[in-house]
Amino acid sequence: xxxxxxxxxxxxxxxxxxxxxxxxxxxxxxxxxxxxxxxxxxxxxxxxxxxxxxxxxxxxxxxxxxxxxxxxxxxxxxxxxxxxxxxxxxxxxxxxxxxxxxxxxxxxxxxxxxxxxxxxxxxxxxxxxxxxxxxxxxxxxxxxxxxxxxxxxxxxxxxxxxxxxxxxxxxxxxxxxxxxxxxxxxxxxxxxxxxxxxxxxxxxxxxxxxxxxxxxxxxxxxxxxxxxxxxxxxxxxxxxxxxxxxxxxxxxxxxxxxxxxxxxxxxxxxxxxxxxxxxxxxxxxxxxxxxxxxxxxxxxxxxxxxxxxxxxxxxxxxxxxxxxxxxxxxxxxxxxxxxxxxxxxxxxxxxxxxxxxxxxxxxxxxxxxxxxxxxxxxxxxxxxxxxxxxxxxxxxxxxxxxxxxxxxxxxxxxxxxxxxxxxxxxxxxxxxxxxxxxxxxxxxxxxxxxxxxxxxxxxxxxxxxxxxxxxxxxxxxxx
Numbered sequence: 001x002x003x004x005x006x007x008x009x010x011x012x013x014x015x016x017x018x019x020x021x022x023x024x025x026x027x028x029x030x031x032x033x034x035x036x037x038x039x040x041x042x043x044x045x046x047x048x049x050x051x052x053x054x055x056x057x058x059x060x061x062x063x064x065x066x067x068x069x070x071x072x073x074x075x076x077x078x079x080x081x082x083x084x085x086x087x088x089x090x091x092x093x094x095x096x097x098x099x100x101x102x103x104x105x106x107x108x109x110x111x112x113x114x115x116x117x118x119x120x121x122x123x124x125x126x127x128x129x130x131x132x133x134x135x136x137x138x139x140x141x142x143x144x145x146x147x148x149x150x151x152x153x154x155x156x157x158x159x160x161x162x163x164x165x166x167x168x169x170x171x172x173x174x175x176x177x178x179x180x181x182x183x184x185x186x187x188x189x190x191x192x193x194x195x196x197x198x199x200x201x202x203x204x205x206x207x208x209x210x211x212x213x214x215x216x217x218x219x220x221x222x223x224x225x226x227x228x229x230x231x232x233x234x235x236x237x238x239x240x241x242x243x244x245x246x247x248x249x250x251x252x253x254x255x256x257x258x259x260x261x262x263x264x265x266x267x268x269x270x271x272x273x274x275x276x277x278x279x280x281x282x283x284x285x286x287x288x289x290x291x292x293x294x295x296x297x298x299x300x301x302x303x304x305x306x307x308x309x310x311x312x313x314x315x316x317x318x319x320x321x322x323x324x325x326x327x328x329x330x331x332x333x334x335x336x337x338x339x340x341x342x343x344x345x346x347x348x349x350x351x352x353x354x355x356x357x358x359x360x361x362x363x364x365x366x367x368x369x370x371x372x373x374x375x376x377x378x379x380x381x382x383x384x385x386x387x388x389x390x391x392x393x394x395x396x397x398x399x400x401x402x403x404x405x406x407x408x409x410x411x412x413x414x415x416x417x418x419x420x421x422x423x424x425x426x427x428x429x430x431x432x433x434x435x436x437x438x439x440x441x442x443x444x445x446x447x448x449x450x451x452x453x454x455x456x457x458x459x460x461x462x463x464x465x466x467x468x469x470x471x472x473x474x475x476x477x478x479x
Contacts, residue, residue, distance in 0.1 A: 026274045027190050030263050031479050034186045035179055037264020044175035051168035058164040061150065061157045070143035081133040089122035135344040144334035151356075154324025159317035166314070170307040177300035180472050182262075183479050187468045189259040190273065195461040196252045197276040199454060203245040206450045210238045213446070216432075217439050230439050237443050290401065290474065292394055298475025299393060305386040312379035319375040323368045326359040393473075400473040404466040411459035414452065421445075421452035 035041055091100035104113035105121040114121045150157060214234045220226035260269040296302045331354045339349030361368060428445035431437030471477040 023270070024272045024274055027187065030186050030190050030259065031183055033263040033265065034182050035479065038178075038182050040178050041175065041182065044171065044178055048168065048171040048175060051164065051171045055161070055164035055168050058157070058161045061160065064147050064149040067146045067148075068143070069146070071141070073140040075137050075140060079135050079137050080130060082128070082130050085130050086128040087125040088128055090124045090126055135338060136346055137338060137344070139337070139346075141337040141348075142335065144332050146330065146332040149329045151327040151329055152324075153326050153328075154321030155317050156321035159314040159321065163311050163314045163318070166307045166310045170304055170311070173300045173304045173307065177304065179479060180300065180477050183477060184468060184472055186259075186262050188465060189255070189262045190275075191461045191464050193252065193255045193259050193273055194276045195457055196248060196255050197273070198457045200245075200248045200252050202450065202453050202457070203241070203248045206446065207238070207241045207245050209446050209449075210234070210241045210443075213432075213439060213442055214238050225435075226439070234439055234443065237446075290397055292390075292397065295393065295397060295474055296390060300475070301389055302386070302393065305382065305389055309379060309382040309386055312375065312382050316372060316375040316379055319368075319372045323361055323372070325361075326357075328357045330355050330357060396473050400466070400470045404463075404470045407459065407462045407466040411456070411463050414456040414459040418452040418456045421449040425449045 090103050092103050093099075094101045102120070103123045105123045106112070107114045214231075217226055217231050217234045221228060221231050256269075256271065257267040260267050260271065263269075265271075331352070333350065333352045335348045335350040337348045338344040338346050341349040341351060425442075425445040425448070428437055428442045432439065432442045468477070
């Protein structure tokens with residue numbers, strides 16, 4: 001629902017920008033548009049999505065993997081196990097000896113087996129033709145369906161699942177950290193517009209004051225109670241006020257463009273800010289109770305470093321797993337053509353097998369242990385970075401709190417100065433009209449009034465910026 005609301009708000013903003021109609025937007029609206037349209041936030045969201053897929057991939061390692069493989073080879077020639085027909089001697093059973101004796105040719109002259117070239121001559125042979133041992137292997141095909149179930153991988157699978165879990169959380173923390181940076185940029189641009197609009201209104205009032213004085217001096221010159229020099233000095237002051245007004249007008253336009261760009265809208269978007277016409281922004285001092293342990297828990301930078309430390313600790317376990325035995329069960333169904341199980345006949349023959357694989361690292365010349373030590377060093381580095389970040393955040397919190405209190409005190413003083421400047425200007429105008437004061441006195445009072453108003457605007461805006469920065473430092477920023 002919230003995303004839909006942001007989307008509708010963004011679409012309305014773009015539509016109004018294209019039609020040139022001004023829309024009144026609040027600070028929260030600008031924040032929502034910036035978060036929705038910012039490319040860095042979109043990239044960070046995609047990183048979270050990617051981390052989720054990697055976590056699913058790590059979970060799958062617990063389950064058995066099933067693979068199907070196949071292949072085909074064409075051979076140009078057949079395979080023969082013999083070079084020519086083979087004639088094998090035979091044996092007959094000898095009842096006298098109870099054993100089998102070769103059937104040999106008996107020399108009639110000697111009564112002993114006949115020998116030719118030192119070899120006995122068999123009387124009978126078994127013919128083994130070459131054609132019977134020649135196989136058609138022109139088309140050789142094979143395939144296997146294999147199932148592998150990891151049983152023990154030295155703790156690597158568990159460590160990888162932990163790493164992907166921490167990586168997903170780290171991606172979320174990094175996105176939230178970027179979101180806070182964007183919120184701060186939006187607030188700075190927003191209050192810059194509010195500040196310049198207030199100064200634009202102030203510049204218009206100041207020009208009106210100087211114009212009124214200029215008209216009075218001109219009338220006095222005609223009456224002979226003021227000199228031409230008095231009129232020229234007022235004219236110079238009026239020109240300066242008009243030039244300053246032009247600068248402020250241009251500054252407002254540029255500041256609005258910057259705000260639109262930060263919000264992800266076209267730079268020519270016409271927006272009226274809800275706070276730009278207010279004389280008082282309701283600035284008040286908010287007491288803050290700082291507990292550094294709670295700040296550390298809320299800060300995305302600390303959480304990111306803690307997650308990174310956890311990841312590096314798991315990397316140590318991954319490195320150590322390569323030094324541990326690894327066991328997996330394997331089952332396979334495989335088939336070949338020609339059928340190697342039945343005389344190489346040209347048809348598929350299938351069989352299955354079941355077994356286990358064990359890998360035990362024995363000696364790697366210290367390479368695996370050095371890899372573990374290197375991973376441990378990386379983990380220790382992250383711990384040092386975490387400790388250093390906590391020290392810096394403690395200092396940052398102190399500085400932000402001090403700056404916030406200082407900004408509010410400055411704002412209170414500027415309000416008192418503005419009240420004095422208003423009274424001083426009133427007295428100078430009365431004295432001038434009664435003839436006991438000079439135009440220079442009035443211009444001096446007007447300049448002091450302009451400075452007091454400008455300082456009050458700057459101080460009020462500074463309190464707003466210090467407040468959002470303090471919330472960012474304390475980790476309490478709401479968006």
